[in-house]
Amino acid sequence: MDEERSIEEILNTIGDEHARRVLAAISRNPRSAKELAGECDLSLPTIYRRLELLQEHELITERTAVAEDGNHYNIYECNFDSTVISLEDEEYKMRIYREENLPDRFGKLWDELGAESE
Template sequence: MKRPLRTTDATTTTEGDAALDATFEALADADCRAILAAAATPKTTSELAEDCDIALSTAYRKVELLSETPLLAEGVRFDPDGDHAAEYVRDAADAAVELGDDGVSLTVDDGGTDPLRAALDAPGVSAD
């Protein structure tokens, strides 16, 4: 399941939310952390695989996992020739874990960034 771009500044996941487990699983994985670092600007899975020096099949699996979390957002790179591609951008600037009476909660904040604006500001990308 792909997660759309976030419409608010923060997302909180709590016990019983599948995104909580997926987020902790992704953060525990070195390849996922490398992808998050590389996804500061929008990139396709192929570009992420190359930047992170991982196999393309591994990158697809890791991007799929990250897409189930509030850490990575999916967009579309439009190509004038009609060969559109999925691209991904880090959708988190800060994360906080809170241990409370109700269990663990994780709040991910995008730091006020707008992934759509970042995508449009990327080199070679135009809204025209």
């Protein structure tokens, strides 16, 4: 999570009922905005506003899918497994756990090792 983002911003985002419904839906399976609107019983503009907010806080990812007829559309998926809020030294801290693939973990480890040797 970006250190500049405050815990309040993240909590406000996931505190929104519509945002939570969207997250719950895409945590099971990636969905398009149209599918989310139907499943969550929300208008498309409401869905798009929540998707934008969730993307802003890096809680979801967007990717392009291709339909059988060749048309392209975006699908959204949750990009974290869990969150933990802790109280340390009279300060709340939030950790978002993401499932990273092996190449990403190796690259991050390599970067950290390089930074330590400088």
